[in-house]
Amino acid sequence: MTSAVLQVSDLRVTYYTDSGRTRAVDGVNLTLYAGERLGLVGESGCGKSTMALALMRMIKPPGRIESGSAIVGDETDNVDMLKLNEEQVLQARLSRIAYIPQGAMNSLNPVMRIGVQMIDAIQAHRPKATKTEMREQAEAALESVELKRGVFHMYAHELSGGMKQRVCIAIGILLSPKVIIADEPTSALDVVVQRQVMETICKVQEKIGATVILIGHDMGLMCQITNRVAVMYAGKLVELSTVREMFTNPMHPYAKALIASLPNLDNKGVFRGIPGLAPSLLKLPSGCVFHPRCQYAMDVCKTTMPQQSVTKSGRYVYCHLYDKDGNQVSGTPLIKPEAVTN
Amino acid sequence: MLSASRENLTVRLGYILRRFLFLVFVMWTAATVLFLIPRMSRVNPIRERFNALARSTGYAPKDLESIIASYELKFGLDKPLPQQYVDYMASVLRGDLGVSLMSYPKPVAELIGEALPWTIGLLGVTTVLTFLIGTVIGALAGWPRSPKWIKGMVPPLMILAAIPPVILALLLVYFIGFRLKLLPMGGAFSAGLTKEFSLPFILDVLSHAILPAFSLILGSAGFWALGMRGMGITIQGEDYVNFAEHKGLKPGRIFYWYYVRNAILPQVTSLALAFGGIISAGVLVESVYGFPGIGSTLSAAILANDYFVIYGIGYITVVAVAVSMLVVDLLYPLLDPRIRYDRK
C-alpha cells in the first residue's frame, strides 16, 4: 500500500480587497499518495493557483491563509507547510514541495545564466555541496527533461518557450521533492510541445517517485495523463474521483456538466456550455454555490451547504444528492453523463 | 568551442569599431555645426565683443572697423569658406578651439583644460554619489520587506528634488556658510594656498566642495530614488522573482540577483546621460559657489560675449555626451545579455 504524501485539510484562503473578501479557497480537503498524478480543473478564477500557492506558503497580501493544514511527506518524515516558521518554509520549498509556475515564459531571470539559477536553488538547500557536485546535479536535471547539458550555459532569451518550460521543470525536480505542482504547465505552448512537456513531467515524476498535481483547463489532455481528477468550483473542491469514474459516472452536477461540455465524436458540432455564469467570489450564492446553475437544485440546496460524502471507492463529492457514504438519496434524479446517455 | 569564441570576438571588435566610428561622426558633425553657426549668423563675435566692451567701459575705439578687420585677418575669416573649413577642422583635430576674447590671447582649450578637472572632480563625484544613494534608497523603498522608514524617505527626497539646486545652494550657503560659518562659502580652495599635492591642500579643497556637493546630491537623489523604486515595483511582481521565492532562496539573494540586477538596467542608461550632462548641470551651482569649473567659465563667457569659449564648451559638451553613450553601449551587453554586440 502506498502512503499518503500530501494531506490537505480544511484549507481556507481569503483575499481582502477593497471591494470585499474573496474566499478563493474554501475548506479544501485532499489526500494524495506517492506516485499519483492528480488533475486539478475548474473555471478561470475558481482558486486553483491560490490553492497551490497556499501549499507553498506563497500567499501574499492582500491574501491570507485562514486555516487548515498541509502535511507534506510520508509517516516517517513530514512537515505541515502551514505551521512552519519562515526559515523552515524556505527550506521546505523546492526540497519537499515544488511549484512549477503558470508563467514559465517569464519565470527565468533574464540576466543570469540558466546554470547559475539552478545552482542558486541547490545552494540554498545544500550549502555544503561543492561546485562540481552542484553542476553535475543541475546538468543531470536538464538531461532528465530532455534538454542538452549545454543549456546550463545559456540565457533564457536563447531558449524557446518549450525549452523554458522544461528548464522550469528541471528546477522543480532538482531536489527530488515529494510533491510537484505544475500550474498550467503547457497553456502557452502548441499542442505537440504540450504533449511532450506533459510526458516529460510524467517520466520525471516516476523517476523520483513524487506525486504531481497538474493544474489546467484542458480536461482532455489532463485525463490522458492523470490518475485522479479534482474539480474545483468557486473555491470549493466539489468532486474528486478517478479519471475513469469521472468520465463514466460523474457524481457532482457541475462535474457532469463539465464532462458533457467536452467535444467528442457523438456530439460533434454541438457546442454545449454550462448555463449561467460562474459566481463572483465576492458575492457567493447561499447554500450550495452551484445552485443557481444546477438543473438538479432542490430547496435544501438554496439554504444549506452540502457536506462531504466519501464513497467506498474513495471518491469525494459535495452535493445534497448524496448521503455521507456517497449513496444517492432516494427520490432525487439520477445523474449520468450526457455524452453516454445520448 | 574555440572557433565560436573567436567568432564572438570578431563580432565584438566589429561592434566596438562601428561604435567608435559613430563617435567620430558625432564629433565631426558637432564641429561642423559649430563652424557653421557663427558664419551663418549675422552676429560678428569680434564686433559684439568690442561693443560689449564699449558699453561697459564707455570707451569706443575710433577705428573699430579696422581693428575688426585686422582680427578677422588674424582668424583667417577673410579666406574663402572651404579654406576656412579645412583650416578649422585641422585646428580642431589638433585640439585647438581658438582663442578666448575675454582673456585674450589665452587659447580656449587651455581655459577649458583648467576648469574641467574641477568640474569633473565635483560633478563627477557627486553624480556617482547621487546615483548610488538614490538607487539604493529607491531599491529598498520598492522592496516589500523593507522597513517603513525607508519607504518614507522617498517623499522628502522628492520634495528636495523639486527645489531647483540653485535655491538649495543659496540656502546652504546662507545658513551653513554665512550664518553658522561651518564651511567655506565659496571658491575651490582658500586664498593664499598654493595648488599642490599635499594633505592640507586636499583637505581644504574637500571642505570647499562639501556644500556644492550637498546641493547637487540633495537636489537630485530623489529622481534616482523615484526611478529605481518605480522599476523595482515592476520587477518585484515579475514571474522570475516569484519563482526565485518558490525555489526557497534567501530574501537577500533574491534582492540583489533577481530584483536589483534587473531593476537597475534603465538607471545605468540614465547615469551615462547624467555624466554627459555634468557640464551643463553644474552651471548654476558652480556660479553660486564661485567654483572655478566649466559651469562658471561658461557663465562668465556668456556674460562677456566670449563666443569662442561658448563654442568650445558647447563642443566638449557634445563630445562628453557622445563618449558616455559609447561607454554605456559598450558596457550594456555585459549587464544585460539580451542586448548583443551584433545587433543594433
Ligand SMILES: Nc1ncnc2c1ncn2[C@@H]1O[C@H](COP(=O)(O)OP(=O)(O)OP(=O)(O)O)[C@@H](O)[C@H]1O
Ligand atoms: N493577489 C490577489 N489579490 C486579490 N484577489 C486575488 C489575488 N489573486 C487571486 N485573487 C482572486 O482569487 C480568485 C482565485 O484566483 P486564482 O488565481 O487562484 O484562480 P485560478 O483558478 O488559478 O484561475 P486561472 O485558471 O485563470 O489561473 C480569483 O477570483 C481572483 O479574483
Ligand code: SF4
Ligand atoms: S447541492 Fe444541490 S445545487 Fe448543489 S450541486 Fe448538488 S444538487 Fe446541485
Ligand SMILES: [Mg+2]
Ligand atoms: Mg491560475
